[in-house]
Amino acid sequence: MPSRLLPPGIEVFERGWLSANNIFHFGEKDVSLVDSGYCAHQNLTIDLVRNALNKHGLSHLNKVVNTHLHSDHCGGNAALATAFHCQIAIPAAEASAVQDWNEDLLSYQNLGQECPRFTHQGLLIPGQEILLGRYPWKILAAPGHDPHSVMLYQAEHRILISADALWEEGFGVIFPEMWGEPGFEEVAQTLDLIDSLQVDLVIPGHGKPFTDLEKSLATARSRLDYLASDLDRNARHGAKVLLKYKLIEWRSKDLDLVNEWIANTPALQSAAKQLNMDTPEFEQWLVQSLVKSGAAQVEGQTLVDLA
The missing domain is CATH 1.10.10 (Arc Repressor Mutant, subunit A)
Known part of the structure; x- marks a missing residue:
């Protein structure tokens, strides 16, 4: 991993494909975790966070931030909230679904996966900023893979947390198209948004962080053309x-x-x-x-x- 491009106060826990990567942010005013993995790995997620807290002499985790609410990104929410008494922030468009735990709106039953019920205390609103550890991050809408997904962008250090909107060699499944809702054009627009940013390092939802944004965008666009054509x-x-x-x-x-x-x-x-x-x-x-x-x-x- 190109760790030299990570400024102080950020660590990436690269996970296997069952759990999304976790990004640990720590500073004097805030300690946050972006994405919490799948529920089957929740004990490991707790251990990773506890070890990071101990390593840096920190006493608590303030919040968990979810880029989107697929089970591999938020399956550890409930366990982390219990273990660390932290708050949870979710994409704003998912607020009512989480509050009511609406199985018709949330993806878990539809995709045949599991996610223990959790509650939220904060909302991620595209266009606004959120403090993660030491740095402010801009919240960017990233529909396509999931209609309500967001990315997080740190302009000073030119870092993008892309979730499943962009991987080094592609992107997450365009699920909306599987049940007749639009997704292809949304993916294209999200890739264009990423292309408009000044980015030196991408931290994806799965796989190692990478630096060759131009190559990854070309791969993603080629993949999108292939899928959208049939x-x-x-x-x-x-x-x-x-x-x-x-x-x-x-x-x-x-x-x-x-x-x-x-x-x-x-x-x-x-x-x-x-x-x-x-x-x-x-x-x-x-x-x-x-x-x-x-x-x-x-x-x-x-x-x-x-x-």
Whole structure:
């Protein structure tokens, strides 16, 4: 990681793909964590934060800030709030959904994932600034992967926390398009916004921080063109990512239970409809596609994750 580009008071906890990266910010007036990982890793997230606090002689965590409310970015919220009595700040557009814990608006049931219920005390409003550790960060709207996602930009040090709007070699699944809502144009607009910023270091939601913004933007735009040119491509890609993600959590699973999960996950049923497949056909295709890609293998009646 190009740590020389990180100013004092910022540390990145690079996580595996089940949990989003965590960014630890600390200063005299504030200690904050951006994104909290998946609930299955919540104990590790607590340990990472506690170790960082001890390392720097800090007594408390003020707040957790979520770039968006997918389960891999906020699944540790409830555990961190209990462990550290910290506040939680979320994108403003998600306020009512979190307050009511509205399963129809939140993504967890739709994507077949889990997230322990949490409450929020702060809102992230695009165009405003938020203090994270020692530095002010501008909140930027970043729709596409998620309609309500935000990024965080530190102009003085030219650092962008891009969440899943931009990775070194792409971006997060364009989920809205899987159920008939717009997403492709929103991704394009978000990439244009990133391109307009002065950035020396990008801290993505997944993968190591990187510096070659021009190359990553070119890769992302090429990927977007590929997906947007055929709606079925995005549906197939999103379906495979969702099953792979769940399999990372499971490690292995009886095929009957895998198929039961597929049948009960609304986003996957939307993908099946998009691809004109009935449920049994779609279940068979999805498992075989993951195996064919080298991301999984079938051992007897069990689907097994391959790194």
